[in-house]
Amino acid sequence: QLRLCPPALPAGTMQDFQRAQQELQQAAQALQETISRKHMRGMMRSMHLCAAECFRKHVEAADATLDNCQKTCAGPIERAQATVSDEMKRIQARLQREVAGCEDDARMDAAVTAASSDMARQSAMEAAFAPCAAAAARATTRRLHDVVVPSLEKQLKSLAAQADR
Secondary structure, three states: OOOOOOOOOOHHHHHHHHHHHHHHHHHHHHHHHHHHHHHHHHHHHHHHHHHHHHHHHOOOOOHHHHHHHHHHHHHHHHHHHHHHHHHHHHHHHHHHHHHHHHHHHHHHHHHHHOOOOHHHHHHHHHHHHHHHHHHHHHHHHHHHHHHHHHHHHHHHHHHHHHHHO
């Protein structure tokens, strides 16, 4: 799951931020469901059929031979799962860097523009942070649709072709 970690925000700015975060969560969940339906399930089927064939072919073989055959069958799905996991980690890391940048910028802006009271500075920081973080979440949502989905699908199709061999 992709998460943003906001400071405490006033109610008005919080709504847009929450909407952007919810859109991002929905996009990430839809991506994972699509990958499961379109790619992983077929690869799992191929893996299980391959493993069943290992048992058929290697009835009299040593356990090590059977284990190696099954590991070969599991290779494509394991690589596919690692590919998806790595991509989601990259997305999360990029989003965290962007949100941290928003927080840094908001703190600096608040220090320069706000009155001397701590409460005024905090309020200015929160007001600057929310739109920036919401924009980062929306940009990440667009990247999921425009870049990540096509890239992952291409990689997974290649891995699925390996599983079908």
